[in-house]
Amino acid sequence: MLCFWGSQIREGLGLVKPEQVRHGNSGIQSVCPRLIVQDMSAGRSFAGFIRDGKVSVLRLRSEDRNNGKLIQLQLKNDRIRLIVCGGDGAVLLSDLGKVLIMDKSTVCKPLKGLDNRQVIQITCGDHHSMALTKDGQVFVWGENSHGQLGLRKDHPGSPSAQHVQSLSGVPLAQISAGGDHSFVLSLSGVVFGWGKNSAGQLGLGDTTDRHIPTILNSLNGKKTVSISCGGEHTAALSKGGTVFTFGSGGSGQLGHNSFRDEHHPRVVAELWGSEVSQVTCGRHYTLVSITSKLIYSFGCGLQGQLGNGEMIAQSVPFPVDLPTECNREYTIEKIIAGENHSFALFFKELESKGKSNPSRGVLTLNDRMIDRWLSGTDPWATIKQEINAVFSSPASLNGSFLKMNRDDQYPRSEEHCGLDFDLVKTSFAKLSENKSLMSEVMKVVEQMLRSLNPKPVGEESLRVYLLLPELIRRLKKQQRTELTEALASKILQLDPDAHKVLEKYWSKIPDDWLKGLVRLFRRASAELIGQISSGKMGYDLTRRLKRFLKILQMIYQVHCNANRDIPKRDFLIHEICDLLDTLQATFKDLLMQLFLLLQSAMTDDCEDMLKLKDYYFGTIEILVKFPFVADTVCKRRMFHYLQWQLFKPRASANVLHINRESVWLDTLMYLRQKKHTYRNPLQVTFIGENGVDMRGLSAEFFSLLSQSLLKWEKKVLEVHESSLVWFNPDGMQANRDFYYLGVICGMALYNRHYINIEFPLALFKKLLQQSPTLNDLEELSPVEARSLKSLLEEDEEEVVDMLFLDFTVKGKKLIPNGDQIEVTKVNRQKYVDLYVNFVFNKSVKKQFKHFSRGFYKGCPLDAWSMFHPEELQQLFQGSPKYEWKELQLCASYEKCSASDELIKNFWTVFYELSEENKRKFLIFLYGTDRVPVGGFSKRSLKILLLDCADADDRLPEAQTCFGRLIIPKYSDINTLRNKLIHAISFCEVFGRG
Numbered sequence: 001m002l003c004f005w006g007s008q009i010r011e012g013l014g015l016v017k018p019e020q021v022r023h024g025n026s027g028i029q030s031v032c033p034r035l036i037v038q039d040m041s042a043g044r045s046f047a048g049f050i051r052d053g054k055v056s057v058l059r060l061r062s063e064d065r066n067n068g069k070l071i072q073l074q075l076k077n078d079r080i081r082l083i084v085c086g087g088d089g090a091v092l093l094s095d096l097g098k099v100l101i102m103d104k105s106t107v108c109k110p111l112k113g114l115d116n117r118q119v120i121q122i123t124c125g126d127h128h129s130m131a132l133t134k135d136g137q138v139f140v141w142g143e144n145s146h147g148q149l150g151l152r153k154d155h156p157g158s159p160s161a162q163h164v165q166s167l168s169g170v171p172l173a174q175i176s177a178g179g180d181h182s183f184v185l186s187l188s189g190v191v192f193g194w195g196k197n198s199a200g201q202l203g204l205g206d207t208t209d210r211h212i213p214t215i216l217n218s219l220n221g222k223k224t225v226s227i228s229c230g231g232e233h234t235a236a237l238s239k240g241g242t243v244f245t246f247g248s249g250g251s252g253q254l255g256h257n258s259f260r261d262e263h264h265p266r267v268v269a270e271l272w273g274s275e276v277s278q279v280t281c282g283r284h285y286t287l288v289s290i291t292s293k294l295i296y297s298f299g300c301g302l303q304g305q306l307g308n309g310e311m312i313a314q315s316v317p318f319p320v321d322l323p324t325e326c327n328r329e330y331t332i333e334k335i336i337a338g339e340n341h342s343f344a345l346f347f348k349e350l351e352s353k354g355k356s357n358p359s360r361g362v363l364t365l366n367d368r369m370i371d372r373w374l375s376g377t378d379p380w381a382t383i384k385q386e387i388n389a390v391f392s393s394p395a396s397l398n399g400s401f402l403k404m405n406r407d408d409q410y411p412r413s414e415e416h417c418g419l420d421f422d423l424v425k426t427s428f429a430k431l432s433e434n435k436s437l438m439s440e441v442m443k444v445v446e447q448m449l450r451s452l453n454p455k456p457v458g459e460e461s462l463r464v465y466l467l468l469p470e471l472i473r474r475l476k477k478q479q480r481t482e483l484t485e486a487l488a489s490k491i492l493q494l495d496p497d498a499h500k501v502l503e504k505y506w507s508k509i510p511d512d513w514l515k516g517l518v519r520l521f522r523r524a525s526a527e528l529i530g531q532i533s534s535g536k537m538g539y540d541l542t543r544r545l546k547r548f549l550k551i552l553q554m555i556y557q558v559h560c561n562a563n564r565d566i567p568k569r570d571f572l573i574h575e576i577c578d579l580l581d582t583l584q585a586t587f588k589d590l591l592m593q594l595f596l597l598l599q600s601a602m603t604d605d606c607e608d609m610l611k612l613k614d615y616y617f618g619t620i621e622i623l624v625k626f627p628f629v630a631d632t633v634c635k636r637r638m639f640h641y642l643q644w645q646l647f648k649p650r651a652s653a654n655v656l657h658i659n660r661e662s663v664w665l666d667t668l669m670y671l672r673q674k675k676h677t678y679r680n681p682l683q684v685t686f687i688g689e690n691g692v693d694m695r696g697l698s699a700e701f702f703s704l705l706s707q708s709l710l711k712w713e714k715k716v717l718e719v720h721e722s723s724l725v726w727f728n729p730d731g732m733q734a735n736r737d738f739y740y741l742g743v744i745c746g747m748a749l750y751n752r753h754y755i756n757i758e759f760p761l762a763l764f765k766k767l768l769q770q771s772p773t774l775n776d777l778e779e780l781s782p783v784e785a786r787s788l789k790s791l792l793e794e795d796e797e798e799v800v801d802m803l804f805l806d807f808t809v810k811g812k813k814l815i816p817n818g819d820q821i822e823v824t825k826v827n828r829q830k831y832v833d834l835y836v837n838f839v840f841n842k843s844v845k846k847q848f849k850h851f852s853r854g855f856y857k858g859c860p861l862d863a864w865s866m867f868h869p870e871e872l873q874q875l876f877q878g879s880p881k882y883e884w885k886e887l888q889l890c891a892s893y894e895k896c897s898a899s900d901e902l903i904k905n906f907w908t909v910f911y912e913l914s915e916e917n918k919r920k921f922l923i924f925l926y927g928t929d930r931v932p933v934g935g936f937s938k939r940s941l942k943i944l945l946l947d948c949a950d951a952d953d954r955l956p957e958a959q960t961c962f963g964r965l966i967i968p969k970y971s972d973i974n975t976l977r978n979k980l981i982h983a984i985s986f987c988e989v990f991g992r993g
Contacts, residue, residue: 001330001347002037003030003322006305007060007340014058014070015049026309026321037345042338043085043124044283045104048092053079055092057106060341071106085338086124086177091131093122099131099161113161114139120362125177125229130184131161132175136362136395138164138184146180147211148195155211166212167192168453169461171362171399178229178281184213186460187362187399188418189224191216191236199232200263201247207263213457218265219244230281230337236265241276243268243288251284252315253299259315270317271296282337288317292332295320295344303340320344365390365400367427373437374430384440391444394452398463401427417463417505421513424470432474442479445471449486454493459501465491466505470513473520477527484524488547491554499554506555507562518555518570524548525629529575529619533582537615542622549626556628573629580637583616587644617645627866633934635866636875640752642863646679655683656701663701664708668740678860682751695753696960700927702748706756709741716741717757724760724780727851729843735850742851745876746858754878754930762840764869764876766848767855772840774832780839788832797825807831809838871933878930884911884918887936896945903943905973909980920984927960945969955983 004013005028011018015033022030035051042048048057055073075092078100082093092100092108097118099111114131117139121132128142128149139161140149149155150164167184170192174185181195181202192213193202200207203216223239233247233254244265245254252259255268271288278289285299285306296317297306304311307320322344330346369390373383390396401424432438445468456462465487472483494502506514525548528541552571559566620638627635654676658666670676683693684701691697710717710725716737718728727738748755760780762772778785794800800823807818814834815821823831841848856862867875874880888907896903913921919929925941932938940963948954951968952975958965970976 001030001032001325001345002040003028003344003346004341005029005307005320006338006342007303009060009341010058010069013047013049014056022323024321024323026307027304028307028321028323030323039082039334040336040343040345041083041085041090042336042341042343043090044087044126044339046085046090046102047338047341047343048083048085048090048102050080050083053081053095055080055083057085057090057102060338073102073106073108075100075108082122084122084124084129086129087126089124091122091124091129093119093131097134101129111141111161112159113141121175123175123177125182126179126231128157128177128180128182130175130177130182132172132184132362134363135389135393136170136172136399137393138167138172138175140164140182143180146196146209148177148180148182150182150194150211150213153211164213165453166455166457168451169394169398169456169464170458171364171395171460171463173361174226176227176229178234179231179283181229181232181234183227183229183234185224185227186458187402188460189219189222189239190458190460191219191224191227192457193234196232199248199261201229201232201234203234203246203263203265205263215458216265222265226279228279228281230286231283233281233286235279235281235286237276237279241274243271243276243279245286248284249315251300251313253281253285255286255298255315255317257316259313268317278332278335280335280337282342283339285337287320287335287337287342289332289335289344295322295332295335297342305337305340305342307342362399363389363393363396365397365427367423367430370427370431374434383437387437387440388444391441392448394448394461394464397448397467398460400467416508417459417466419463419466421510424467428471428474431471438475441471442475442483446483446486449483449490452490454490454498455495456498459505462494462498462502462505465502466509466513469517469520473516480520481524481527484520485544485547488521488524488551491551492547503554503558506558507564511565514555514559514564515566515570518552518566521548521551521555522571522573522629525552526573526575529573529579532616532619533575533579535582535612537612542619545619546622549622549629552629553626568628569631571628572631576623576630576634576638579616579619580634580641583613583620583641586613586616617641621863624863624866627868630866632867632871632874635871636933638866639861639863642861643750646861647681653683654680655685657685657687658701659687660704663704664712667705667744671740671743678747678750678858682747692961694961696927696962698751698927699753699960700923702744702751702753703756703923703928705744709744709757720780722760722780722782724758726760726763726780727844727847729847735846738847738850739854739857742854742856743858744854745851746855748858749864749876750859750861754928755876756928756930758877759873761869761873764872766840767852768865768867768869768872770869772836774836777836777839784839788835791823791828792832794825800825800828805831807834809835809843812838812843814838874933878928879933879935880931881935882915882918882931883935887941890937890939891941891943894942894944895947896943900945902945902967902969902976905970905976906943906967906980909973909977912977913981917981917984921980924984925958925960925965926963939963941965943967955979957983 012021012031016031020031024030033051037049037051039050040048045059045061046057047060048055055075056070057073058070078094078098080092081095084091088104090102092102097120099114099119099122100108101111102108118134119131120134123130125148128140131139133139141158141161142149144151144155144157147153149157149162151162171187172184173187176183178201179196181193181197183191183193185191193216194210194213197204197207197209202210203218204214219236224236225239226237228235230253233245236244245268246262246265249256249258249260249262254262255270256262256266275291276288277292280287282305285297285301288296290296297308297320298314298317300313301310306314306318308318309321329348332344333347334345336343372378401420402418403420431441468487472480472487475483525545528545532541556571620641623630624638630638656667656670682698684698685693686697714737715728717725719725745755760776762776762780765772765776774785774788791800805823807814807821807823813819864872893903922929926939942962942964944964944966946966946968948968952971954968956965956967956979970979
């Protein structure tokens with residue numbers, strides 16, 4: 001049954017004889033044609049009806065000739081399933097997805113620009129039209145006076161279909177065109193609008209026209225399921241049945257009990273709580289269907305188009321006076337609002353034959369489709385065609401595998417992508433079982449990747465970047481690497497806003513999904529590093545490596561910021577160690593070649609090795625920028641290798657002559673001469689001693705220098721209760737004192753020696769431009785930090801008030817007028833944050849500024865910034881762990897063995913030593929008591945047995961540069977004990993240097 005009301009029109013619409021028309025209340029008429037009306041539409045000039053695939057149109061305007069005559073369109077063999085009437089014509093859609101244009105003379109022609117495209121939805125405005133294709137692409141044609149085509153501001157309009165490229169990748173559910181504005185709705189309820197906005201009909205809060213699709217953020221999270229455009233107003237319907245309207249309200253068409261325009265979406269309060277199932281906008285009025293049984297109307301009713309017997313404008317919803325049989329026997333299938341005419345298409349609840357054909361959806365990939373492919377029931381040509389249709393379209397993929405039966409389909413924010421990850425995983429796993437299917441899929445995906453828009457509109461466009469890694473990682477090595485690289489390139493091309501959304505998606509995806517993402521790009525990086533290690537050269541390799549590492553870096557930052565439960569070791573690329581081994585071997589070969597060069601001309605092999613060396617160094621310089629992929633040992637090796645690159649072979653030697661008694665003053669004098677070449681190693685000579693610095697003497701130098709700095713009368717440093725050392729904030733030292741302190745610390749790091757000054761971790765955080773925290777204060781000053789923690793944990797507000805704290809620290813104001821602002825339960829967190837900031841930043845701002853400037857000078861290789869604060873602290877101060885058993889395990893022996901009685905006695909005596917004496921032994925043997933990063937196994941210990949006649953009169957000796965301990969063959973364990981303790985306690989000159 002078809003009901004209609006509004007402006008006078010031909011009796012029976014030409015569908016039935018006048019006497020077959022039923023007349024109800026309020027001017028509402030109803031007809032039941034012999035051929036069921038499957039679909040219909042009404043615009044400004046025409047109403048169109050589809051019956052049995054054929055189209056008839058009726059002119060609606062009185063000034064038109066042949067007004068009231070029902071005209072059947074001549075369409076040859078095209079069966080039509082949809083018709084949409086606009087301003088002066090109509091658009092038709094055939095069962096095969098072909099679009100036909102009907103002009104005002106009722107002549108129909110195929111639309112140009114949609115060749116080989118299957119259209120699933122059409123819509124018309126006054127002067128423009130839109131089409132949605134099966135693969136999710138939007139096409140527009142017509143005028144572009146207000147940007148209603150969504151192409152660009154200067155586009156003149158077009159009679160043929162033009163692709164709206166900015167919407168590529170958005171999985172769309174619906175399109176709608178109004179007077180001169182347009183809207184589309186995504187599967188996840190995201191609304192995009194553009195075109196004329198003179199009355200705020202775009203809902204963006206202003207009256208400025210838009211020439212490209214713009215997201216209507218105020219409807220985000222509202223779970224929008226349909227959108228309808230009127231002449232200059234718009235209505236949106238949410239999943240729960242809530243109606244929002246905005247735009248022109250001059251005729252009451254917004255339903256807000258006013259005649260004002262609305263520039264933002266506003267709920268139609270009178271319909272709140274009703275189960276609204278449909279909403280459609282006419283030119284100046286609106287119709288809504290409730291529970292598919294009732295119709296309400298509001299807006300302009302001067303021609304009776306509201307269907308309630310009133311010929312006025314109504315600003316609140318009133319029911320349409322439908323015939324009683326409509327409520328009892330029929331269900332509303334579709335409501336149509338034109339300019340001055342309204343229609344309602346009804347079907348009996350159990351009736352299915354002839355029911356209108358609903359809009360078909362965008363093609364999406366699902367588990368059932370994959371099962372059908374795997375079953376082999378369809379011809380291979382058909383399967384290939386479907387694969388191409390799905391995987392060539394980002395929109396199709398982005399609309400696939402959504403949680404369709406849950407609210408997750410409508411993400412509340414950009415952090416939730418709405419994908420059913422378990423379904424994706426099982427579906428792709430099944431797909432990967434068939435090699436032929438996967439091969440065909442990958443061919444299409446490779447092409448699709450090239451078409452991805454680097455500036456996508458809307459968050460949904462980015463789902464493809466979550467789906468593809470899961471698909472790609474199931475491929476074989478070569479194809480996987482190629483597609484991974486293509487995917488990495490596209491991710492890096494995304495604009496900053498898209499990057500942020502993608503990172504938010506990553507922060508919320510399941511752990512196993514994120515781990516799979518890490519494995520994919522880590523494995524690709526490892527494969528390239530392996531190729532480089534095997535001697536393969538080329539800029540292309542390092543360029544590709546950078547891409548993979550940049551993606552890994554993005555994922556790593558997400559992992560850190562979101563505190564994801566993924567071990568950092570999952571990011572480590574162990575093949576870096578192989579690259580470093582190869583570089584070391586290349587150095588050895590190169591040194592041999594250079595030796596031969598002294599005797600003959602340079603060989604081609606030598607030139608090749610020099611190029612290879614430089615290439616390896618270039619690769620290491622890349623890896624330094626991505627420190628999270630290397631462990632501490634590898635980073636140390638990279639740091640040391642890059643030092644070699646900085647050395648200036650022809651530079652004068654850096655020989656520092658000093659007295660033990662004035663080590664700090666002599667060092668300052670040496671540095672102030674500005675003759676030191678910081679890029680080259682430091683060599684130390686103690687005046688009056690015969691020793692050659694093979695790293696042992698310089699290790700001792702930094703150890704002695706550390707002691708001098710702590711005893712320095714200027715008190716540059718102060719020791720806290722924790723025995724840790726921090727800058728003195730109250731001293732009157734010159735800036736150069738802190739500068740030279742930084743120079744010394746930088747030189748120690750660069751020369752691979754330790755400073756025996758216990759700085760807190762906060763120092764290394766600051767050097768790496770990280771902010772110290774309350775935990776860092778607890779390390780430096782436990783009592784202060786515990787008091788602050790107690791303040792934060794206190795539940796009683798009265799107790800906090802009774803502490804009588806204000807915003808000062810040791811008489812210094814933390815904020816302006818801080819001495820007059822009390823610390824309360826409300827502002828205590830701010831007080832603690834300012835307190836920590838004061839200790840580590842504000843109070844020592846100048847001191848640290850000059851220290852860091854000196855540090856950069858002393859260590860000219862800025863690759864130290866690749867270390868974590870904890871790693872940098874260990875490189876600077878050595879490991880805090882003394883695993884004495886490890887020292888014994890790593891020992892080697894000359895002229896003796898571990899089973900000799902003397903050696904057994906030595907270790908017995910060693911383990912009897914106090915902790916302090918054990919450290920003295922390290923100083924005696926190595927010149928420093930610091931444990932290298934990685935433990936004692938990273939340092940050589942050789943024990944040499946000296947067999948001589950006067951053994952009991954000799955002291956043990958140490959060759960510090962080589963980590964060699966010389967033990968005379970003592971007659972008994974007591975003699976060994978006494979001589980060893982004496983040697984480590986009183987000997988300042990370390991054996992043979």
